[in-house]
Amino acid sequence: MAETALVIDNVDKIYRSRRKAPVHAVKSLSMAIAKGEIVALLGSSGCGKTSTLRMIAGFEEVSTGGISLAGRRIEQLAPARRNVAMAFEGYSLYPPLTVRDNIAFALKSSNTPAPQIAKAVEEIARLVEIEAILDRYPSSISGGQQQRASLARALVRRADLYLLDEPMGQLEPQLRSVLRGRLKNLLVERGMTSIFVTHDQTEANALADRIAVMEGGVLQQFANQKELKDRPANLFVATFIGEPPMNVFDAAVENGERVRFAIANGPALDFAAAEVPEPVRNAIGRRGRAVIGIRPHSVRLGTGDHQARIVSNQWLGDQSHLAMDVAGKLMVAVSHAPVAAKAGETLRYQIGVQSLHVFDAETGAALSHGTEAA
Numbered sequence: 001m002a003e004t005a006l007v008i009d010n011v012d013k014i015y016r017s018r019r020k021a022p023v024h025a026v027k028s029l030s031m032a033i034a035k036g037e038i039v040a041l042l043g044s045s046g047c048g049k050t051s052t053l054r055m056i057a058g059f060e061e062v063s064t065g066g067i068s069l070a071g072r073r074i075e076q077l078a079p080a081r082r083n084v085a086m087a088f089e090g091y092s093l094y095p096p097l098t099v100r101d102n103i104a105f106a107l108k109s110s111n112t113p114a115p116q117i118a119k120a121v122e123e124i125a126r127l128v129e130i131e132a133i134l135d136r137y138p139s140s141i142s143g144g145q146q147q148r149a150s151l152a153r154a155l156v157r158r159a160d161l162y163l164l165d166e167p168m169g170q171l172e173p174q175l176r177s178v179l180r181g182r183l184k185n186l187l188v189e190r191g192m193t194s195i196f197v198t199h200d201q202t203e204a205n206a207l208a209d210r211i212a213v214m215e216g217g218v219l220q221q222f223a224n225q226k227e228l229k230d231r232p233a234n235l236f237v238a239t240f241i242g243e244p245p246m247n248v249f250d251a252a253v254e255n256g257e258r259v260r261f262a263i264a265n266g267p268a269l270d271f272a273a274a275e276v277p278e279p280v281r282n283a284i285g286r287r288g289r290a291v292i293g294i295r296p297h298s299v300r301l302g303t304g305d306h307q308a309r310i311v312s313n314q315w316l317g318d319q320s321h322l323a324m325d326v327a328g329k330l331m332v333a334v335s336h337a338p339v340a341a342k343a344g345e346t347l348r349y350q351i352g353v354q355s356l357h358v359f360d361a362e363t364g365a366a367l368s369h370g371t372e373a374a
Ligand SMILES: Nc1ncnc2c1ncn2[C@@H]1O[C@H](COP(=O)(O)OP(=O)(O)O)[C@@H](O)[C@H]1O
Pocket: 015, 023, 024, 025, 043, 044, 045, 046, 047, 048, 049, 050, 051, 052
């Protein structure tokens, strides 16, 4: 087991002000991050990502809860005493300093010898492709360049933890993908424990060892990419992770000689009890309703007991995306071979019980997952 670097223990953040209603931005957040681990905080705007980073760095107080880093309690320490390097969402470079001096700033105040500082600054500037503008001032460079300068300023430091808030959000896709690769190499090579914020799943998947999915101030699931896809903890994660999103339907459930999930007044997915994995049967128990989830990649097309009308059929160059009408709701299916059928025609399909996800109709919590990786 790897050594633990950061422990966030039951942290809440409530912003209070005299004029406005309080905002409960982060709710009972607990997570532990291993030394050298790269973690993505993934979630939509306003879900509490920046608040979480700012509490770890010390720019916001925790309302309640504790934070430990490298074996010390840090939530009461001043930011400068936490040994955390942060690249801010809004860059916050010092306007009177050149890009070079901005990047070198923390190293200078740590008494690093000048030649060593110069070398480290050049190295990191090359990595983020800003060598040519090191002697410019922040006001005379573009937003994307400021963002890279801010990233360089954090990465150049020696710290116990690196917090990167949407570090590449302003960059165009090509540069972004190149930098992503270089950033990953740097973090891995130097064993830098890091948390970066993103709302881009591809970026989270490409960079992170584990992904923390947040929504409404609540950590929904903290797991690796495969686990999030194969075993989503609830309906939010199930439909948030994966492209195209998981199909979900309300279903009436029968658990007897046959196990049936009936979708509205449409088709029933109907299985002989013996086919249904034990955990699925146990999880659905006697409940009469559930939400079922089917990944688009798990719908088998052109064969099977069911038929649906095709609403649209798009060939994307390497895969087909089909939208089909199932009991008045859309079901999206993905096929890696072209599908000849046109909109308006009907097509047979099959859904294996092995790829069925079942969720509690009231709480949205996952009850069981098929055994087939989708
Ligand atoms: N200083 C603040 N005062 C009051 N509310 C805030 C403050 N900062 C953030 N919030 C609110 O807290 C919630 C979470 O914000 P934030 O952490 O910035 O989310 P994210 O980074 O995921 O977009 C939002 O509702 C936001 O409006």
